[in-house]
Amino acid sequence: MIQQELQTETENKVLVPLPSDRLESVAGWGSANNGMAYVYRPSTVAQLREIFSWAEKNNRTIGLRGGGNSYGDAAMNDESIVLDFTRMNRILAWDPENGRLTVEPGVTLQRVWEYVIEDGWWVPVATGTANITVGGGAAMNVHGKNAWKMGTFGEHIYEFDLMLPSGEVKTCNRQQNSDLFFATIGGFGMLGCFTSLTLHLKRVYSGLLEVEALTKPNLHTTMQWFEEHLHNSDYLVGWLDAFSKGKQLGRSELHRGLYLRPGEDPNPSHTLRLETQRISPDIMGFFPRSALWRFQRPFWNNFGLRWVNIAKFRAAKLRDGKSYREPHAHFHFLLDSLDWRKPFGPGGLIQYQPFIPKENAEDAFTQILQLCQQRGLPNFLTVMKRHRPDPFWLTHGLDGYSLAMDFRITQRNRARIVQLARELDEIVLLANGRFYLAKDSTLRPEVTRAYLGAETVAKFKALKQEVDPQTRLQTNMWRRVFGPL
Ligand SMILES: Cc1cc2nc3c(=O)[nH]c(=O)nc-3n(C[C@H](O)[C@H](O)[C@H](O)COP(=O)(O)OP(=O)(O)OC[C@H]3O[C@@H](n4cnc5c(N)ncnc54)[C@H](O)[C@@H]3O)c2cc1C
Structure with missing residues (x-):
């Protein structure tokens, strides 16, 4: 397929044009990173091999792309080939x-x-x-x-x-x-x-989870709650009000999920069915979730979001301490029924998600939340999770916490957000923290080397040199984060 399309009589290593009908807009999920690339969607391993072989002959780089859900430029390769895997789906x-x-x-x-x-x-x-x-x-x-x-x-x-x-x-x-x-x-x-x-x-022995919802008045009590429940929970997650200040800084709504044990669900064959898991497209049976962004949009600014956060926290207080059973898919994937990007407007959003060891996390997150407020850039959605280390080379995992923060991007604030991210990077590095490429849009090579360690970066680059000596595989993120090649 590709061979006929792309055959061009040129010498090896000369950059030849790619077919214009393959040219598509390719963006990060947050819509704040946009580019154009020549997109191929192979459906077999043979087609995949053909594309690599053509790229080798014609000295083209290839970026890989799955569902395109990375917030930044991880699955983008401007003006060259993007291999989209969505048709290899068996x-x-x-x-x-x-x-x-x-x-x-x-x-x-x-x-x-x-x-x-x-x-x-x-x-x-x-x-x-x-x-x-x-x-x-x-x-x-x-x-x-x-x-x-x-x-x-x-x-x-x-x-x-x-x-x-x-x-x-x-x-x-x-x-x-x-x-x-x-x-x-x-x-x-x-x-x-x-x-x-x-x-x-x-x-799992049921299609439902036992979920407990509660609120905490500040960051300290929020993190205390996490630590107290590590041993007796299956899921823990916190939403933080990034606008709250002083003694209320980091106040939160928390959710704790537990699997049901065998026998606890009277009707597992029903709750494990797809019908039970499906999220209704409508709220209260009549209002389409997909239209919710139209109501959110006017509030998606510093002034409006302050009130949205206050309202969300007060509503959460009404549910404080309540337990209920919820289908797995509802607990995890409710955001999929809305388009979370739309209220952010045409400039999109970026996410900044630092990971901090538990002993430094409260102090570092206090500084981070305060700095965002001082710079007039409080983040619109802030989610806290607890992590552990893992054995993978470029890991973001550590024995500590992460805070995922969504920032709205506009033409006017883009440069200020980038500057803020640089200041936040300093706090994270001083706290021995790490970053996460899936969410990243702002990391620089020196910060990457600092958090991963120069040795790990060198080891990774050496392995890449071994398996990909021509640096055929590249993305915007690779060029940005791993520095000059
Ligand atoms: C609403 C939302 C919520 C999210 N929540 C979370 C969360 O809770 N936890 C979390 O960890 N992440 C979360 N993410 C981030 C998301 O899980 C990651 O970015 C994930 O990698 C996206 O997968 P994808 O298939 O869309 O891959 P893409 O974003 O398209 O690509 C991701 C990376 O995979 C590479 N890649 C793709 N296919 C292949 C392949 N076949 N072989 C080798 N490399 C390949 C790409 O080059 C790229 O570097 C969230 C994202 C969104 C939009």
Whole structure:
């Protein structure tokens, strides 16, 4: 397919034009990073190999893309090739006895849970959207609201097949090609592309979770609550009011989720069905969720959001201490029924998500929240999670907390947000913190080297040199974050 389309009589290594009908706008999920690229959507391993071979002959770089849910430029490769994996979306094998699933990389998390839930299985790590692909989730080594307990996505990958830019396919697991295994998970698509992945899923005995909702008056009590519940919870997550100040700084609404044990759900065969999990497109049966942004939009500014945060906290107080049972998909993926980007307007949003060791987290988050307020840039949605370290080379995981913060981008504030991010970087580095490429739009090479360590960066680059000597695999993020090649 590609061969005929792209055949051009040129010498090797000369940049030849790519076909204009492949040119598409390719953006980060937050819509604040935009570019144009030549997009190919292979559906087979043979087509994939053909594209790599053509790119090799014609000296073109290739960026990989899954569902395009990374907030920044991780799945963008301006003015060159983007390989979109969404058509490589077959389920290859499923064993409902032991929960082992083998998929092509473009299968989404939504497809995975829908496929396995009636057999009594669930995804061990669920992100805030189910639209991610398994390949994209593995490449960023994503985490969920249970990160301190279940770790990151990569910890549940048994093995994968990886196509190197040479076209060679290597099977990687903890024993075989183990360097590639630990570097490619979290390696943001820079070493090769997954062509299949085998995952272990999580056994569940009900389609429902027991959920407890409560509020805490400030950051200290919020973090105390997390620590007190690590041992007896399955999920913990906090929303923080980033506008609150003084003694109320970091006040929060918290949710704690627990799996039901065998026998606790009187009717598991009903609750494990897709019908129970589906999120209604309407609120209270008549108002379409997809239209909610029209009401949010006028409030999506510093003044309006202050009141939205106050109202949200007060509403949460009314539910303080309440427990209820909720389908897994509702607990994890409610945001998918809205378009969370739309209220942010045409400039989009960026997310800044630092990870801080637990002993430094309260102090660092206090400084971060205060600095955002002082700069007149309080973030609009702030989510706290608890994490643990993991064995992957470019990990964001540590024994501590993360704070995911959404900033609205406008023409007027873009430069100020970038400057703020630089100041925040200093706080994070001083606290021995880390960053997360899936959410990033502002990291600079010196900050990357500082948090990952020069040795790790050198080790990663050496492995890349070995498996991708021509630096065929590149993205805007690679060029930005890993510095001059
Ligand atoms: C609303 C929302 C909520 C989110 N919540 C969370 C959360 O709770 N926790 C969390 O950790 N993340 C979260 N994310 C981020 C998201 O999970 C990650 O960015 C994830 O990597 C996106 O997967 P994707 O399939 O969209 O991949 P893309 O964003 O398209 O790509 C991600 C990376 O994977 C690489 N890649 C893609 N396919 C392949 C392949 N076949 N082989 C090798 N590399 C490949 C790309 O080059 C890129 O570097 C959220 C994102 C959104 C939009």
